[in-house]
Amino acid sequence: MADGDDDQSLSQSIKGRLQQGVQNSVFREKGLLDPDAVIDEDRIVGRDEQLDDIITYLRPAVQGNRPPNMLLYGPSGTGKSLIINAVCQQVLELANAQGDQFGVIKINCQTIKSHDRAVYRLVENAATEAGVGVGIPESGISTDQKLNRFYEVLSHHFDSVIIILDEVDLLVGRQRDPNDEPAYSKLLYQLSRASQLGRIDGHVSVAALTNDPRFMEDLDGRAESSFNPQDVVFPDYDANQLQAILERRRDAYQEGVLEDGIIPLSAAFAAQDHGDARKAIDLFRKAGEIADRRGEETVCEEHVRDAQEEAERDRTLTQMQGLSTQKKLSLYATASVAVHSQRNLNAVPSTVAYRVYQYITDLLDADEKSRDSYLRYMSEAETYNFVTSEKRGRGYGSGVHKEYTFIDDPEVVAETLQADIRLEEVERDENLIESVVNSQIADFFDGE
Template identity: 90%
Template sequence: MADDDQQSLSQSIKSRLQEGVQNSVFKDKGLLDPDAVIDEDRIVGRDQQLDDIITYLRPVLQGNRPPNMLLYGPSGTGKSLIINAVCQQILELADAQGDQFGVIKTNCQTIKSHDRAVYRLVENAAVEAGVEAGVPESGVSTDRKLNRFYEILSDHFDSVIIILDEVDLLVGRQRDPNDEPAYSKLLYQLSRASQLGHIEGHISVAALTNDPRFMEELDGRAESSFNPQDVVFSDYDANQLQSILERRRDAYQEGVLEDGIIPLSSAFAAQDHGDARKAIDLFRKAGEIADRRSEETVREEHVRDAQEEAERDRTLTQMQGLSTQKKLSLYATAVVPIYSERNLNAVPNTIAYRVYQSLTEMLDVVKKSRDSYLRYMREAETYNFVTSEKRGRGYGSGVHKEYTFIDDPEVVAETLETDIRLEDVERDEGLLRSIVNTQVKDFFGGHD
């Protein structure tokens, strides 16, 4: 490419990047990061939990050890938000007093073993203290890593709080159902560190979990030494979600949000167990869609499109690991309510299996038995794609299963059409409609 052409291309790219920044509907997009540490005036519906955590952590500023805490409640109900907001303020106040307060945060979701969890704590403590980890990830014992962790804490902090998010997922490699889960061993070690003289300062643990029965799974020694103060987080309702988004409205430019955007985003999230993270994600994605389309306002259609994208992304992630036969069984079931001339919210398995048989012929793939189809659909239930119910068709007509989709069947079908074996199906809606309605009429026959 000639120098002049290269320079012209560079200017074009730069111009388009600058235009995208200048014309964005966002003013401060960081406010719509669900993990952002936010000011107290943006916290909604969590006054009691905020008061409790402030009370439990106040001893840090008095040179005393705070208690261990267990924060539990469904995802997106403010556990991380509140503990992080309070810890941020303690960091600032402790610094002003000349005290060394440390916050060591670790998400346990992807940690597979007790050893890996200890090393992650070493890494995070080293970053917080501004030093080298000092031990390798492998090749040394877990005890050596744990001692290095205690050494970093003793050398650099007067008081530390360790935040273990999604702690219930740190089960470790349990070879036997009776084996102690990794989180039980870790909580025992951390909660006894000061008492056993492993560190010179104060250490406390805040464990965050979705499981209200978490304490029941702890080993007796761990339960006794951890002995936390409980802070319970319930689902947000639609009004609280709306208030949360209202307090983040200034993430957008003045006047770009049409009426109804915030109530609609809140309503969608309220349907999904009152998850504030999902409400904020939806609110942000609607703006991203408006930016992508170079539109100057965020409208309800952007929220609906964002919700559909979110459903499709979630469904796609869940479905990626399914075999072609399982995908085909699910697809055959999903297209029935989409193309049926009869209003079918629940899909009889007999209709869906016959549609499946037709699809295998269209795609020239192996046709599995009815029992195999039913087995695949039972697995789809375990993934929470569908629910099923047995229904009778009247005296002497037998019993059949009917499937109802958790998500919009249209979203499920569109997601599955991305599979290479289903590309041809997408292009022939007329044939699909004909196949579905032939089987529907045949099934119901004289049973209308």
């Protein structure tokens, strides 16, 4: 067969497999399980009070008046973005239907490092919303020139605008001195004063979204006075609310593919993790993705549990990426004690974990740090929320030691760390490590 025939056959094979994957998927409309999707109001659950407040605050935009500034605060995944985006979408449709040019300009401040970059991102998004060119370069001009271009776009193309600053507290900027004004304070002052100073022909309102309930305390006095927002508080979802949220997205799946218990289990896992709806929806979606990967026609509780384990591993890996090798070794040794202990340990004694750490550093021919260094590394692990610690006495004259309890499954922590390049060879000596762990545990408890 000619090379061209081989290429055509391969192309047809790939296409067939892609089509088969689509046809056999457990999903019907997977986009409903995108946590950031703007959804219909009948899918909004457990946020009646917040929804009523934001509708009330944004109603003036439909009446040709200026809405107040707003501060939406609460933990991640509690519906802040969902609610403000859903209401703004309806305001946009109503205003445009009556001939008013209403605009919604949104930026997420999480990845924006400076005031200048935030202003340029606003210009980009405003230009896109207006259907015009950005009109200025990203670099080589002052922030004031970028801000002027932003005001120009708003004045020429909109009667009323709401500017949504998601995760606004992360826009700190380059503070060379602890007393420097954070970038978000300066930006809020400029945006909330623009109409009053005649910089914009039209109404401008700002909705700032934050996880920090003390956000206003860090604002400069001028910014606080000019921003002067209406507060909308978003508490954690409880398990019943999370279950109702997932029920209203059940139609993301094909009819009949979800086994009983999938939605309650997904909601229960997310409720344990501070009532985060994003995590509930992610888990619900990942369970289906696992079923698709395995070519299975139904989604069962095993898929949800595997999705939860994957999520824990991903989160753990992300948190661990910045740790030094010594900190990883300390954490791995401590997790190994929890994983391999034949005793039913409620917590890992630091004395045992340090001896296992010594063994592992010798196995890897790595530098062995002192016990004090090990304890310091584990204190940092506590600040990262990998473990909690508690001091425990060993009886009269025997002093005290620390005991560590893992926040997540210690087996997931150990497996994640084992994937690190410096720990690959440890995997070959798992049985030996288990023997060392239990020998040290026996010595420790026999000495009590």
